[in-house]
Amino acid sequence: MRHVPHCFIPSPWNGDVLRLSAETSRHLEQVLRLQPGDAVTYTDGAGTLGEGTWDGAALRRGDELDVPIPEREVTIAVAPPKGTDRQRFVVEKLAELGVARLVWLHARYGDANAPKPTKSLAWAVERSNSPAEP
Numbered sequence: 001m002r003h004v005p006h007c008f009i010p011s012p013w014n015g016d017v018l019r020l021s022a023e024t025s026r027h028l029e030q031v032l033r034l035q036p037g038d039a040v041t042y043t044d045g046a047g048t049l050g051e052g053t054w055d056g057a058a059l060r061r062g063d064e065l066d067v068p069i070p071e072r073e074v075t076i077a078v079a080p081p082k083g084t085d086r087q088r089f090v091v092e093k094l095a096e097l098g099v100a101r102l103v104w105l106h107a108r109y110g111d112a113n114a115p116k117p118t119k120s121l122a123w124a125v126e127r128s129n130s131p132a133e134p
Contacts, residue, residue, distance in 0.1 A: 004039050005032055007059065008125045011044040018042065018052070018059040028054060045125060073100035079107035080114040087115050091123040 005028060009018050020028070028034045036056040043049050050064035076099050080087055094102055102124070104114035114120075 004041055005034065006126065007040060007042045008045055009042050011046065011048070013044070016061050018061060020058060025057070070098050074098070075101040075103060077103040077105050079105045079110050080112045082112040084115065088123050091120050095124040
């Protein structure tokens, strides 16, 4: 099974085509090397999740579903693991679980620095509401 990229696209969405930021378009085209017709999932970060196709310049909307927002917000506090890959893994998994807030702790005996808030947010937005990989 091939990896299906996931994009965050702020709402409101009008029409059958979703325009992407220049950075996201470049990533899909040049880094992931998507071809027209390849599958892409997308979310607005507010509960709407969709499956569409890349047309070479934008996303064509496909099937969409509204995911209910949990009634309770969960906050998790974690000492940052050593290594960016491990930190990203923590952020992605907590986003998949629907954790609303992550607090990086300063551990007395830990020597890892927490990632910048903008980096953590980018990882979470990228993974939030996306289908979990097997």
